[in-house]
Amino acid sequence: MARELLVQYLIAGLTYGVIYAVVGIGFNIIYNATGIINFAQGEFVMLGGMIAVTLHGFLPLPAAIAGAVVLTMAVGALVEMLFIRWLVKPSVLRMIIITIGVSILIREAALLLWGNGVRALPYFTGNEVSSVAVLGARVSPQVFWAVGVCLALVVLITAWFRWTTWGRQMRACAANRTAASLCGLPTRNLVTLSFVLSAGMGALAGCVVSPITQTQYGIGAGLAIKGFTVAILGGLGNSLAAVAAGLLLGVLESFSVSLLPTAYKDAVSIAVLLLILFVRPTGLFAARLTSRV
Amino acid sequence: MRLPILAVAAALLTASAAPARAAEPIKVGAILSVTGPAAFLGSPEARTIQMLADDLNAKGGILGHKIQLIIKDSGGSPEKAVSFAKQLMEEDKVLAIIGPSTSGETMQIKALCEKGQTLMLSCAAAEVIVNPVAKWVFKTPQKDSDAVLKIFQHMKKTGVTKIGVLASNTGFGQAGKEQIEKLAPANGIQIAASETYDKAATDLTAEVTKMKAAGVQAILNWSIEPAQAIVIKNARQIGLKIPIYQSHGFGNIQYAKAAGAAAEGVIFPAGRLLVADVLPASNPQKKLLEAYKHEYEAKYKEDVSTFGGHGYDAFLLLTDAIRKAHSVDKNKVRDALEHLTGVVGTAGIFKLSPTDHNGLGIDAFELLTVKDGRFAVLAH
Numbered sequence: 287m288a289r290e291l292l293v294q295y296l297i298a299g300l301t302y303g304v305i306y307a308v309v310g311i312g313f314n315i316i317y318n319a320t321g322i323i324n325f326a327q328g329e330f331v332m333l334g335g336m337i338a339v340t341l342h343g344f345l346p347l348p349a350a351i352a353g354a355v356v357l358t359m360a361v362g363a364l365v366e367m368l369f370i371r372w373l374v375k376p377s378v379l380r381m382i383i384i385t386i387g388v389s390i391l392i393r394e395a396a397l398l399l400w401g402n403g404v405r406a407l408p409y410f411t412g413n414e415v416s417s418v419a420v421l422g423a424r425v426s427p428q429v430f431w432a433v434g435v436c437l438a439l440v441v442l443i444t445a446w447f448r449w450t451t452w453g454r455q456m457r458a459c460a461a462n463r464t465a466a467s468l469c470g471l472p473t474r475n476l477v478t479l480s481f482v483l484s485a486g487m488g489a490l491a492g493c494v495v496s497p498i499t500q501t502q503y504g505i506g507a508g509l510a511i512k513g514f515t516v517a518i519l520g521g522l523g524n525s526l527a528a529v530a531a532g533l534l535l536g537v538l539e540s541f542s543v544s545l546l547p548t549a550y551k552d553a554v555s556i557a558v559l560l561l562i563l564f565v566r567p568t569g570l571f572a573a574r575l576t577s578r579v
Numbered sequence: 580m581r582l583p584i585l586a587v588a589a590a591l592l593t594a595s596a597a598p599a600r601a602a603e604p605i606k607v608g609a610i611l612s613v614t615g616p617a618a619f620l621g622s623p624e625a626r627t628i629q630m631l632a633d634d635l636n637a638k639g640g641i642l643g644h645k646i647q648l649i650i651k652d653s654g655g656s657p658e659k660a661v662s663f664a665k666q667l668m669e670e671d672k673v674l675a676i677i678g679p680s681t682s683g684e685t686m687q688i689k690a691l692c693e694k695g696q697t698l699m700l701s702c703a704a705a706e707v708i709v710n711p712v713a714k715w716v717f718k719t720p721q722k723d724s725d726a727v728l729k730i731f732q733h734m735k736k737t738g739v740t741k742i743g744v745l746a747s748n749t750g751f752g753q754a755g756k757e758q759i760e761k762l763a764p765a766n767g768i769q770i771a772a773s774e775t776y777d778k779a780a781t782d783l784t785a786e787v788t789k790m791k792a793a794g795v796q797a798i799l800n801w802s803i804e805p806a807q808a809i810v811i812k813n814a815r816q817i818g819l820k821i822p823i824y825q826s827h828g829f830g831n832i833q834y835a836k837a838a839g840a841a842a843e844g845v846i847f848p849a850g851r852l853l854v855a856d857v858l859p860a861s862n863p864q865k866k867l868l869e870a871y872k873h874e875y876e877a878k879y880k881e882d883v884s885t886f887g888g889h890g891y892d893a894f895l896l897l898t899d900a901i902r903k904a905h906s907v908d909k910n911k912v913r914d915a916l917e918h919l920t921g922v923v924g925t926a927g928i929f930k931l932s933p934t935d936h937n938g939l940g941i942d943a944f945e946l947l948t949v950k951d952g953r954f955a956v957l958a959h
């Protein structure tokens with residue numbers, strides 16, 4: 287294969303990959319705090335894009351994106367406070383079903399609010415046809431925005447967990463909720479915070495990828511499945527592993543297209559997921575189980 | 580004693596006489612994908628037929644009957660379409676079914692309508708819906724084979740012989756791809772690369788890279804989903820400057836807007852609705868197209884699309900057939916529908932016959948392009 291095509295496939299793969307990775311991290315943050323898989327994660331991405339497009343009608347782009355992130359965070363908090371917080375010792379299954387219900391609720395509300403049209407934010411730099419040469423391949427500047435912002439998010443969230451008081455408290459809550467609670471940590475508020483954080487991350491990712499992928503009320507479900515695959519692939523609870531797994535899956539999908547008909551793209555990623563579940567059910571990078579988050 | 584009984588009897592008589600004077604409404608079912616991935620089709624279709632039915636009822640209905648529309652949202656799911664079709668036929672006993680919006684759904688309920696002897700006026704494009712002809716099944720959009728031929732004519736004229744084909748994994752995409760593959764050899768077109776992508780695809784860079792690797796002279800994409808806007812963006816972003824052709828599924832300005840600058844110069848066949856304003860005054864469709872466009876856009880505050888037009892045509896043909904049959908008996912309406920000719924609709928001028936349940940030819944298509952973010956007739 288010619289070098290420029292190789293690079294072209296690789297970059298396409300990385301673009302898919304960072305999107306999957308960010309959704310995967312969103313799963314992990316909430317999983318760590320509560321032990322549940324939040325299937326409304328994809329809806330946060332959708333909400334981020336949709337709200338930003340609406341706000342961009344009367345605000346400059348950066349303000350619209352900031353507004354969308356804050357509003358989606360509020361939705362995240364609301365979801366937790368309305369549906370999760372008041373449950374007394376809920377079973378994991380019950381909470382998962384609740385999040386699926388919430389995802390349907392948000393999706394249908396978005397349909398009522400925005401209709402079924404496809405929207406997209408304008409390209410941050412250049413427009414739909416501009417591209418930058420990278421080693422002979424042509425790449426849209428938005429790809430750099432998406433990859434850059436998503437990677438920055440990962441670095442920030444990792445640093446936050448490691449070095450801030452709230453971050454440490456959340457890790458404590460993740461390691462042992464009862465013990466954390468006995469030490470006087472506000473575990474309930476920390477759970478809310480986990481929803482707020484993952485909603486905010488999803489929303490920001492939804493904004494930066496919106497020019498590339500376009501946003502519609504129903505895109506959340508597909509993203510949630512890919513993000514879930516990535517979270518499992520990396521090992522549930524491990525955010526950095528989710529990034530690696532996301533990039534891996536994206537590149538794998540992209541190269542599978544070069545060899546196989548496109549129809550097999552999703553089959554390839556699901557086959558990888560099954561293989562991992564059989565061979566290494568704890569995920570690809572499960573060596574450091576003790577320091578999740 | 581006798582007087583009250585008489586009074587009651589009189590009251591009963593007048594009560595039962597009143598509904599007999601105002602004739603029973605004609606029940607017309609519609610199965611449209613108002614939501615879901617094919618909402619671009621179903622939503623304008625549902626709005627259009629609702630608008631037409633309201634207009635007609637406000638004018639007193641047809642043959643003294645009001646039209647009672649029963650619109651079901653299938654969400655683009657063939658399973659739901661099947662159960663709605665059964666419900667409309669068995670419970671509501673409708674005279675006819677308008678829709679479904681997609682070819683996949685239509686093919687699922689074709690046999691049901693034949694068995695239940697209920698008229699179906701599909702708003703979906705695939706040729707297989709009316710070829711072979713089924714007694715109770717009609718469709719209003721132009722044939723996809725004619726769309727392919729129209730594109731091939733332009734390719735031949737501009738010297739394009741080696742193309743890459745992209746299609747979505749829907750009934751529309753696959754039926755179009757079949758026609759492309761069937762008609763290509765006879766038109767001297769070689770398909771150097773061919774890919775099918777998921778209808779919910781959000782990035783097709785890898786697919787267009789494959790087209791680039793195959794060294795094609797043009798890309799022909801066949802889908803009705805938002806992905807058709809993504810195809811053009813991705814192709815331009817990786818530096819492909821070759822012509823891009825789209826199917827008549829591109830006939831919604833939203834797609835051109837979604838693709839922005841990348842949409843400039845895209846070539847696709849479509850009915851004349853999208854260019855109603857710039858048609859010459861002599862065009863027989865102009866008056867109807869402008870009237871529909873202005874009423875729809877004033878009422879719903881959104882751009883008119885050819886898909887809504889397919890709903891328009893279905894409603895128009897059905898009401899014309901009822902008028903011509905001068906009856907609401909389904910057999911008589913069907914026979915009248917089959918012999919309607921010269922009906923000016925949004926997609927073209929319909930000339931139906933027992934062997935042609937679509938009634939449109941290749942002349943119903945015009946090649947359009949996108950210029951400065953708007954649809955325009957392609958200069959010859």
